[in-house]
Amino acid sequence: MPFAAETPRPATQVAPRTPPAGETGEPVLPRADVVLAIEALTKRYGSLVAVDGISFEVRRGETFGILGPNGAGKTTTLEMIEGLRKPDAGRITLLSLDAVRRRRAVQDRIGVQLQSQALWPELTVEETLKTFRALFKKRVSLETLLERFTLTEKRRSLVRDLSGGQKQRLSVATALVNDPEVVFLDEPTTGLDPQARRSFWDLIHDMSGEGKTVIVTTHYMEEAEALCERVAIMDRGRIMAMDSPRELVRGLDFDNTVECTFAGAVERERLLALPAVRDVKKENGAHFLFTNDVSATLAGLMGLTDGGGERVQSLQVRTATLEDVFISLTGRRLRD
Amino acid sequence: MGVRGFLQLVVTQAIMLRRNTGFWISSIMMAVLSMAVFGWLFNPDTQPFDLALVDEDHSQASRTLMEAFQGIDSVETREGSRDGELASLQDGDLGAVVIVPVGFADDLGSGSATLPVYYDNSNPVRIGYVTTTVDAVVDSYNDQVVGQTSAVTVQQQAISTKNVRFIDFLTPGMVGMTIMWVNLGVGFMLVSWREQGILRRLGVTPLRPGALILSQAMGYSLVSLMQVLIVLTMGRLVFDVSINGSYLWLAVTALLGVAAMLFIGYAIGSLLRSVTSVNAVLNLVAFPMIFLGRSYFPLETPPALAPLVNAIPLTHLNDALREVVNQGGGLGDLWLSWLILAAWAAGGFALSMRLFRWQ
Numbered sequence: 001m002p003f004a005a006e007t008p009r010p011a012t013q014v015a016p017r018t019p020p021a022g023e024t025g026e027p028v029l030p031r032a033d034v035v036l037a038i039e040a041l042t043k044r045y046g047s048l049v050a051v052d053g054i055s056f057e058v059r060r061g062e063t064f065g066i067l068g069p070n071g072a073g074k075t076t077t078l079e080m081i082e083g084l085r086k087p088d089a090g091r092i093t094l095l096s097l098d099a100v101r102r103r104r105a106v107q108d109r110i111g112v113q114l115q116s117q118a119l120w121p122e123l124t125v126e127e128t129l130k131t132f133r134a135l136f137k138k139r140v141s142l143e144t145l146l147e148r149f150t151l152t153e154k155r156r157s158l159v160r161d162l163s164g165g166q167k168q169r170l171s172v173a174t175a176l177v178n179d180p181e182v183v184f185l186d187e188p189t190t191g192l193d194p195q196a197r198r199s200f201w202d203l204i205h206d207m208s209g210e211g212k213t214v215i216v217t218t219h220y221m222e223e224a225e226a227l228c229e230r231v232a233i234m235d236r237g238r239i240m241a242m243d244s245p246r247e248l249v250r251g252l253d254f255d256n257t258v259e260c261t262f263a264g265a266v267e268r269e270r271l272l273a274l275p276a277v278r279d280v281k282k283e284n285g286a287h288f289l290f291t292n293d294v295s296a297t298l299a300g301l302m303g304l305t306d307g308g309g310e311r312v313q314s315l316q317v318r319t320a321t322l323e324d325v326f327i328s329l330t331g332r333r334l335r336d
Numbered sequence: 337m338g339v340r341g342f343l344q345l346v347v348t349q350a351i352m353l354r355r356n357t358g359f360w361i362s363s364i365m366m367a368v369l370s371m372a373v374f375g376w377l378f379n380p381d382t383q384p385f386d387l388a389l390v391d392e393d394h395s396q397a398s399r400t401l402m403e404a405f406q407g408i409d410s411v412e413t414r415e416g417s418r419d420g421e422l423a424s425l426q427d428g429d430l431g432a433v434v435i436v437p438v439g440f441a442d443d444l445g446s447g448s449a450t451l452p453v454y455y456d457n458s459n460p461v462r463i464g465y466v467t468t469t470v471d472a473v474v475d476s477y478n479d480q481v482v483g484q485t486s487a488v489t490v491q492q493q494a495i496s497t498k499n500v501r502f503i504d505f506l507t508p509g510m511v512g513m514t515i516m517w518v519n520l521g522v523g524f525m526l527v528s529w530r531e532q533g534i535l536r537r538l539g540v541t542p543l544r545p546g547a548l549i550l551s552q553a554m555g556y557s558l559v560s561l562m563q564v565l566i567v568l569t570m571g572r573l574v575f576d577v578s579i580n581g582s583y584l585w586l587a588v589t590a591l592l593g594v595a596a597m598l599f600i601g602y603a604i605g606s607l608l609r610s611v612t613s614v615n616a617v618l619n620l621v622a623f624p625m626i627f628l629g630r631s632y633f634p635l636e637t638p639p640a641l642a643p644l645v646n647a648i649p650l651t652h653l654n655d656a657l658r659e660v661v662n663q664g665g666g667l668g669d670l671w672l673s674w675l676i677l678a679a680w681a682a683g684g685f686a687l688s689m690r691l692f693r694w695q
Contacts, residue, residue, distance in 0.1 A: 118537035
């Protein structure tokens with residue numbers, strides 16, 4: 001079901017093209033194939049609704065992404081699934097078990113990496129893995145873990161003496177000590193340099209290759225595009241759209257985005273009237289022109305020269321990405 | 337989680353504590369330094385002693401001798417009966433008892449009288465002080481009153497008493513203090529684990545709070561018992577502090593103390609959010625306990641404070657440790673202190689379980 005906007009509030013303004021029901025001919029999923037089913041999940045903190053009645057399903061073996069800015073409710077959603085927080089309403093079925101009531105049975109079969117690398121600095125690599133292994137029924141052998149995460153030579157080093165990348169690998173290794181069926185990664189590459197991020201993506205590809213279901217949150221749209229078979233775009237506690245990254249982008253009624261700033265004030269109506277422009281958003285002084293004909297739009301833009309305030313100061317043209325899907329859905333960028 | 341898993345957690349906890357050298361060395365250093373200072377440099381045992389005088393002769397001569405003793409500035413004297421004062425000496429409340437026996441004046445008239453002096457044999461420093469003081473008084477009495485150098489001879493009688501030297505009193509107190517410091521420290525560890533997200537990380541595993549708390553308790557017990565052993569060994573080798581009671585009772589007492597302090601620390605750590613506030617609160621709890629619980633000095637308790645002093649766990653830990661180490665006490669002497677420590681441990685554990693949160 002592509003583009004099931006799972007919330008009562010419809011995706012406003014530039015609504016992605018929604019194919020008529022039944023057109024895709026996608027078969028109804030057999031239940032056995034669904035590893036995680038979320039129904040009307042809600043979490044409130046006082047008057048703030050952090051997660052607002054969201055629903056989605058994740059299939060076995062899938063790499064599923066939750067993309068959204070900070071504060072969208074991604075982490076709270078994961079924490080409820082992982083058993084760290086109790087939902088105020090809704091149902092979570094994970095590995096065919098009620099994840100709230102059968103919390104520990106579920107936790108025995110999942111692997112989790114939290115946002116912060118929670119490791120004891122005074123333990124060695126080997127002691128850390130042994131300690132985490134002790135907590136589960138099913139255990140991967142120590143040697144396998146050390147080898148797989150290239151930590152064999154560091155096995156007797158204290159965690160506090162490891163490099164950032166080694167700590168990151170150890171942290172993922174602790175999430176895999178029980179050979180989990182489902183792995184949750186909460187913003188795993190935040191704060192990593194680009195090279196470390198890429199090698200981390202390889203690790204996720206490997207997990208996926210072993211048939212594990214991977215659920216990852218991120219606010220990097222490149223990451224969602226590179227890793228995920230399906231992405232849920234989340235904002236202010238709701239899921240705005242959900243599909244494969246390619247379909248999400250294809251669902252936009254424009255192909256390119258022209259981002260520009262002007263020397264003075266330019267009325268939105270004048271930009272909207274430019275050739276081939278489907279919509280215009282303004283954020284932090286920059287205008288985003290969503291177009292399905294770049295050259296026509298650019299020509300029109302250059303022609304806006306009667307006053308002087310229309311002088312273009314900066315200009316950037318790019319193919320539509322998940323970022324644009326987010327902007328078109330929310331009017332804001334993923335990262336401020 | 338099976339037994340092996342649980343034991344792995346205990347081992348992990350003990351390893352972490354042992355590697356946290358700053359923490360366990362500093363807690364033991366306070367005890368070691370205190371013992372060194374009071375054992376060598378500033379020894380309260382050389383302070384004036386109490387002297388009891390028993391006049392059984394009721395003569396002019398015995399009266400004069402009594403007054404000579406009462407005239408010493410540095411010694412507290414009192415008068416009493418033979419049986420009462422000797423019992424006092426046995427209990428370690430006196431330095432010596434001087435008895436002027438019936439017939440003293442007559443003996444003196446016939447040229448030589450003996451003066452029995454009973455003194456406490458347990459403290460070598462004080463023995464010297466007592467005997468020289470008594471000899472000096474008797475010599476000057478012979479000189480000035482009788483005018484004959486060997487008219488009165490002192491007959492020294494050493495009495496083995498249960499008298500406790502200050503270092504004997506201090507050592508169990510230092511054991512109690514060390515147990516308190518280390519185990520209250522679990523509150524600090526709990527809050528810093530929570531701050532570092534380690535508790536959250538454990539919260540997404542099947543680990544139960546009760547299993548976590550108990551494994552930490554066992555890890556702390558192992559480290560605490562090692563420290564008890566270090567402090568007592570130092571007391572034995574350096575200051576000749578002997579352990580009069582059973583090692584088993586000593587271990588039980590120490591473990592109950594560990595449990596009481598640990599779960600109090602755990603409850604405090606469960607109540608507080610930041611590392612700085614938990615530090616402040618732990619100090620606020622620990623320092624008054626050290627003094628009210630009589631780790632250092634055998635202070636008399638003002639009646640107003642008595643209920644508080646009798647309620648705090650360190651009082652009972654110190655009492656029970658002294659009972660075993662100094663007095664060689666048995667179950668009959670220990671059960672009340674054990675009961676109160678166990679009550680603190682049970683209460684702290686229940687509160688910790690109730691308040692526990694992963695984040």
